[in-house]
Amino acid sequence: MAMKTGDAFEAKELAEEVKKTLPNVYVDDLLMSLKYFIDEDVAHLSIIDQAVCHRCEHKPCLYFCPVGVYTQGNDGRIQVAYQSCVECGSCRVGCPYKNIHWELPRGGFGVAYKFG
Amino acid sequence: MNNERIAFDAIVVGAGLAGSAAAMVMARGGLKVALIERGQKPGGKNYFGGAIYTHAIADLVPDYMDRRPPFERPVTEAGFWFLGKDGLTRMTVQGGELNAQPADAFITLRANFDLWWAEQAQAAGAFLIPKTAVVDFIREDNGQAGAVIGVITDRPQGEVYAPVVIICEGVNNILTQKLGLINRDLEPAQMALAFKKVISLPMETINARFGLADDAHGLAVSVLGDVSLGLPGMGFVYTNKASVSIGLGVMLDTLAEYRLRPYDILQRYLDHPAIAPLIKGGQLLEYGGHLIPEGGYRAMPKLCTDGAMVAGDAAAMVNALHWEGTNMAIIAGKLAGETALEAHSRGDFTAKVMSRYEDRLSEGFILKDLRQYRGFSRFLETHPQFMDVYPNFVNGALGQFFTAYGKPKKELFKGMLGSLTNQRGLAKAAGDMVAMARSVMGW
Incomplete structure (x- = not known):
């Protein structure tokens, strides 16, 4: 993986004719199908240092998370909707700067798949 | 103040396919087993395609069909679909081997299956502790490097002791890393x-x-x-x-x-x-x-240390090409359980006895297959033509084959071949097939 851009990921682009075939899905419609036991007291995910995210050029967490936990606020800060997390670990291994504090939810909390 | 330690003969972290298999074997061998699961119930954190292979289930529960497993359907047709831009070529097989009774594989949903699988461990005598996350280990002499002698959970006074711990924590291998069995996250x-x-x-x-x-x-x-x-x-x-x-x-x-x-x-x-x-x-x-x-053999951690072993996804036991992983988890869990029984009978929980787990894995298909396929994990990444050129070629070529254009067939076949060679020369295509074979055969 090249480090040319300062990111651990080398950004690539899909061909335009492929790109335009991608729909824009509203992830909340999918989240409604999931069951969670939400821990209101402890956030098991958090950004370690927002300044690192600010410097991160491509911010891949905004894309690869399968449930859209990470969004960028109007103030530019990365917001973390830990309540939607399905605990897959993509952000844990995929953050180019290891800037996400990732723990398992406390026992009994988090996603509870009904089908799996 | 209760100074009595909570103590078991063995602890299993995670009631998934590997964990419940390990617990089942150890409980049957007479051990007092704690099966600790962080979810509300077993299976609640798991998600897959997918199908479960019966050879692995039967290995632990020969009468599984009598125990009403929550199977969806047997796999009676299997194969590949090649998706073109707007077409589809299906290459599937049915009948023959796939008509075996009971079937070689059953389609399942993990929330149901893992729950049933854990029930088999419980029926054998394992003690399931749900809604409990293991956060760290207890090491001998309160050290950071001593033998594992228990785990720390997120429950109040949540220390649980046992001379052997089998880690089946899944793909997020936090505990495996904590124990130094692997020194980094997978890439x-x-x-x-x-x-x-x-x-x-x-x-x-x-x-x-x-x-x-x-x-x-x-x-x-x-x-x-x-x-x-x-x-x-x-x-x-x-x-x-x-x-x-x-x-x-x-x-x-x-x-x-x-x-x-x-x-x-x-x-x-x-x-x-x-x-x-x-x-x-x-x-x-x-x-x-x-x-x-999917890192394969090269992404595997060390599989054991003093007082501990690791099995399943946490040990990267996945054969990506064949969609195998669930069967490896079950069999690896079983072999870890057998090794724990051996350790108990010898009264020796050092890495020397734990390494018998690795011997057992080497004797069966798991380590043999993982070693053989060690080159495959990067194959699709280095051969993207398997993702576009070839599926499109198959769709295009078959589509033309079954279309009557009113042209001489020779011209047609030339055009079909041309649609491939425009994108990938014949020598290169032949090379791709050899490379594919090499990565699969482990040459």
């Missing part, structure tokens, strides 16, 4: 992110649309080509009794590099003109995602 290039929908449809509709005689027949296919936009990845379709599991896996580094949202790719796949009619009118029952450790 995004060693991880596939799989995501899918479970879509409900009436049983008769599924039978009709997928050409299945009844609900004692089921389809399991891998889907190549347009499904992953020509990028390293693979789709899948599994028919449940009254729902369809459909989704795909894409390498995590690919999603990051191209800045792709999994749910956008999934919807594009479901909207494909050859796929959409299959699931038309279905209701979304559940969406989800899970990482698969």
Whole structure:
């Protein structure tokens, strides 16, 4: 993986004719199908240092998370909707700067798949 | 103040396929076993395609069919679908081996199956402790490097002692790292992110649309080509009794590099003109995602240390090409359990005895297969033509073959070949096939 851009990921682009075939899905419609036991007291995910995210050029967490936990606020800060997390670990291994504090939810909390 | 330690003969972390298998074997051997699960109940954190192989189940529970396993359908048709831009070529097999009774594999849903699997461990005498996360180990002499003699959970006074701990924590190998069995996270290039929908449809509709005689027949296919936009990845379709599991896996580094949202790719796949009619009118029952450790043999941690062993996804026991992993987890869990029994009978829990686990893995298919396929984990990444050029060629060529153009056939065949050689020369294509064979055969 090249480090040319300062990111651990080398950004690539899909061909335009492929790109335009991608729909824009509203992830909340999918989240409604999931069951969670939400821990209101402890956030098991958090950004370690927002300044690192600010410097991160491509911010891949905004894309690869399968449930859209990470969004960028109007103030530019990365917001973390830990309540939607399905605990897959993509952000844990995929953050180019290891800037996400990732723990398992406390026992009994988090996603509870009904089908799996 | 209660100074009595909570003590077991063995602790298993995680009541998934590997964990419950280990617990089952040890409980049957007479050990007092704690099976600790962080979810509300076993299976609640797990997500897969997918199908479970009966050889692994029968190895531990020979009379499994009498114990009412929550199978959806047997796999009676399996194979590949090659998705072109608007076409689909199906290469599947049915009958023969796939008609075996009971079937070689059953399509299942993990929330149901893992629960049943853990019940078999409980029936053998294992003590299930749900809603409890293991956060660290207790080491001998309160040290950081001493033998493992227990675990610390997130319950109040949550220390549980045992001379042997089997780690079946899944793909997020936090504890395996804590123990120093592997010294880093796996790379995004060693991880596939799989995501899918479970879509409900009436049983008769599924039978009709997928050409299945009844609900004692089921389809399991891998889907190549347009499904992953020509990028390293693979789709899948599994028919449940009254729902369809459909989704795909894409390498995590690919999603990051191209800045792709999994749910956008999934919807594009479901909207494909050859796929959409299959699931038309279905209701979304559940969406989800899970990482698969596809790094293969080279991504495996050390498998044991003093007082501990690791099995299943936490040990990267996945054969990505054959979609095997669940069977490896079950058998590895069993072998770890047998090693724990041996350690108890010898009264020796050092790494020397624990390493008998690795010997057992080497004698069977698990380490043999993982070693043989060690080159495959990077294969699709280094050979993207398997994702676009070849699936498109197959669709185009067959489409032309069965079209009457009113032209001489010689011209037609030349054109068909040309559609391949324009994109990939014949020598290169031959080289690809050899490279594919090499990565699979471990040459």
